[in-house]
Amino acid sequence: MSIQTLAAETKPMTTALASLLLNENDAACLAKAYAAKNIDPAFQVLNGARYYNKILGCEIWRFYMCSAHGPIGLLQIDAHSGKVVALSAREIQTMQERSAIGAAREQKVLPKSEDGFVLSEYARRCATAYLSDTLSLFFGAIEPVFVPGNPPRWRVTIEFKMYEVGPFPVGMIDIDAHNGDVLPLTDSQIKQIQERTSAIIGYQKSAATRG
Secondary structure, X not given: OOHHHHHXXXXXXXXXXXXXXXXXXHHHHHHHHHHHXXXXXXXXXXXXXXXXXXXXXXXXXXXEEEEOOEEEEEEEEEXXXXXXXXXXXXXXXXXXXXXXXXXXXXXXXXXXXXOOOEOHHHHHHHHHHHHHHHOOOOEEEEEEEEEOOOOOEEEEEEEEEEOOEEEEEEEEEEEEOOOOOEOOOOHHHHHHHHHHHHHHHHHHHHHHHHO
């Protein structure tokens, strides 16, 4: 889950509840221990803030995870139980890749895995940039999947999200796994995606009106 999504789904908790919950220092220690064991001991845990998370349905401590190259994600601690909201393997991989991308940018090289392929998060970012330029800022790339072949590719799902509309998938696009180049959509594919998006938006608005 992205930093933007988490921030949008939270709100400050009341002062009355605050006195009953885990304090920031203890929450930070739990977050640091989790990060050191499961992600990377070199990463820092910073800027704790207490919020009510509507998705989780509880008060949480939220901390930013940062590498030497900048923010890479979030860690959350249940402020009642002290349990860390465990990250999935994919979320941990994304954090690690974000750090590697930052390091590669400073060295002015492509961020690649030991297999010689660009990292999945880098491929996803390349696709998102292409979709924003070609379609609109409301289109992005998610869920990269490696597809062996000649050339090998990263295949990502094209997702549409505009304010209260979406998110929903509207297609797929490929990225060259050797160099991160996006394989451009054809005019026919672009038209199909636009028509599919309009149809889904129309249906969702109609369903909301009926409801």
